[in-house]
Amino acid sequence: MTRKLLISLFLLSLGPFSHAAVYQWTDANGQTHFGDRPPAKASSKEVRVNAAPAQADATARDRQQKMTEFLEQQQKEREERQAKEAKARQQAEKQEELCRNLQARLKHLESVSTFYDINEKGEREYVSEEENQQIRDRFRAKVKETCGE
Structure with a gap:
């Protein structure tokens, strides 16, 4: 028995x-x-x-509640961390795209022999060689500041 x-x-x-x-x-x-x-x-x-279900016991119910709260907190922290990582990846991709564009424009600027402005009559006014060099130097500095190159 x-x-x-x-x-x-x-x-x-x-x-x-x-x-x-x-x-x-x-x-x-x-x-x-x-x-x-x-x-x-x-x-x-x-x-x-x-x-009888386990929840009938008060200590078991408390343990289960604490475990549920812990798991919910862990899930929340994981989602926040993943959101931050996704945002950082997105910003890095935007930065890379910006740098590619700036570098392409810099390459184009270096291939141009001289620059000009359009005056009020719609005519081209070419700048001096010194001004050409200043334009290139300012743009190189901008690329270096933005891209670290």
């Missing part, structure tokens, strides 16, 4: 964790057995095990 009680208590302790069927049968010696599979050489019946 004690063995039967121990098995019953064990099965009850599984409670919500156990979703498998429980079978009961009596052997040739009259002993009652419980198991998760029906026996091959004896008739058995499926037994429904009703266990």
Whole structure:
């Protein structure tokens, strides 16, 4: 009888964790057995095990609440970290694109022999060689400041 009680208590302790069927049968010696599979050489019946949920215990409920809060906090921190990383990647991609464009414009400026302005009449007014060099130098400085090159 004690063995039967121990098995019953064990099965009850599984409670919500156990979703498998429980079978009961009596052997040739009259002993009652419980198991998760029906026996091959004896008739058995499926037994429904009703266990109190773990939340019935106040300490278990508190532990579960703390664990839920901890997991929610971890998830929130993970989402914030991922958002920051995504934003940083996006900014780095924008910076790289800007630098590619600036470097392409610098290459073009270096290939141009002279620069000009358009006056009020719509005519070109070419700048001096010194002004050409100043324009190139200012643009190189801008590329260096922006791109670090």
